[in-house]
Amino acid sequence: MPHFKNIAIIFSLTLLLLISTKTNSTPVKNEDPNNTLNHPVTINLLVKKKNNTSKRLILPIVQIGSKRFKLNTTFDTGSQGLVLNASRVLPAEMITQDGITMNGQSSITINGIRITDIQDSCAYGAIKEKKRRYFGQIAYATVTLGDESNNVTTREMPFLLVYKGIVIFTQQPAKVDPVNDGICGVLSSYVSNDDNATSRKQLKSPFDYVSYSGDLHAGIELDPINDYIYGNVKDGMYPVPMLKIGITDRMESGLHIYEQKRLKNGSYSSTATTDVQCNGLAIKTNVLFDTGTPGCTYLYNPAFTSVSDVQPGTEMQFNLKDFSYKYYVDARHKTVSGPGNRTILPLVFFNDHHYLLDYQNHLICFL
CATH class of the missing domain: 2.40.70.10 (Acid Proteases)
Incomplete structure (x- = not known):
């Protein structure tokens, strides 16, 4: 039995070594105290593997406003805007089926998170019978995206705190995500010169609320998953330095x-x-x-x-x-x-x- 345990340990260490020694995404941290990026910064995504297939890409969030969190969000190139389960961010007693309790105020601030009374909804899913709709309220805060090893922090940005979800076809309750705490939509199709939002459709990619300088501008680059995790890898969750924040024109050459x-x-x-x-x-x-x-x-x-x-x-x-x-x-x-x-x-x-x-x-x- 100890012999097999040693083999398992060697396998895990070998896999981590393969991930950490990839040369095309050497992690680069942001040292600017004002959270302005002047070079691309690489952060980890979590890759969930099951039955030798990539099942999820997950973006961790470690801080919202002044409060530390351990949140996992679905990294989603198919939508835009950050959508979070309100029950993972706010006290449970504030959340009802009709909205977040505001005590008659137009906005309240908790732990540096400013919640407004603006309500809106968003829908996800391609197949009619599985399409879901989520109801939430617009909130604002700085958000630290990435894990504890490397991350970037946004300006104060708008996002949606979801208090209720349904499957549209059946009207049955639906979670924001089956296993994660929310959805991080990294498309940024909406055009705006400020960081305000009065509706869900005005939410942009969280990485569009990061400040950039010099030749660097807003955007992201995602490396292929198989550059890091390939072959007969056992089921599990693996941190992978595959996401670059901030791009230059040179990075688009050859694409x-x-x-x-x-x-x-x-x-x-x-x-x-x-x-x-x-x-x-x-x-x-x-x-x-x-x-x-x-x-x-x-x-x-x-x-x-x-x-x-x-x-x-x-x-x-x-x-x-x-x-x-x-x-x-x-x-x-x-x-x-x-x-x-x-x-x-x-x-x-x-x-x-x-x-x-x-x-x-x-x-x-x-x-």
Whole structure:
């Protein structure tokens, strides 16, 4: 028995050594006392592995306002804005099914967290029967993103504190996330020169509320998961230095660049127009690159009125300008097709692809 225990210890140490010695994301800390970044800073994401597959990317949060926390949020490239379970941030007695108790005031401050009486909601999910809606109130605070080993701190920023969630189809209660304390949406499609929000749609990526200087501007770069965790890795949660905060124009060199489309309301599209080849069919669709979807690819097909599985062995090819992504449907690349307004490429896409979001220039870049 001790012999097997020693083998397990050696395996774990070897894995941690592989993660810590990667050369393409050497952790760089921010030493500026005013929390302004003048060079890219690398922080850890937690990679949850199960059955030899990446199931979640998780962004830790260690402080909100003046209070220390140990929160885990789903790192989500498919949405924008920080959405947190209010019960993990505020005293339980403040939270009701109708909202956060304000005692008749328009705003109250607890531990440096300013909660307003502005209520709004947000929805998540591609499939009608599983779509959820969350009801919350806008709050403001500085937020420290990352773990204790390395992190960045925002200016005072708006976020949504959720007091109630439902599955829209059944009206049954729904958690903000099945296992995490919230969702960190890192898209930043809304355009604003200030840090105020009067509705959920005005929330930006938390990393858009970080201060940058010099040649550095707002944006993030995500390394491929398989650069760090690959092969037959046992189930577990692994800290990985795969997220860079702050980008330069030089970092986009050699990547496939897609300019986000400006919409009539002044914001920018979160999707990219793509041609998809599936079973001999050519489908033009808008694709969302989504780390927040851990399961299967969802292919929007205007000819479908209900959701159905794409048969195993089917070749799928996504063509976006000069970039092409191809796979064959199997247990790892499960694909369903159905009605909707966009196609979703899930977390498995990020196993082997670099991904960069340029908030300043409204670019989606990948390789």
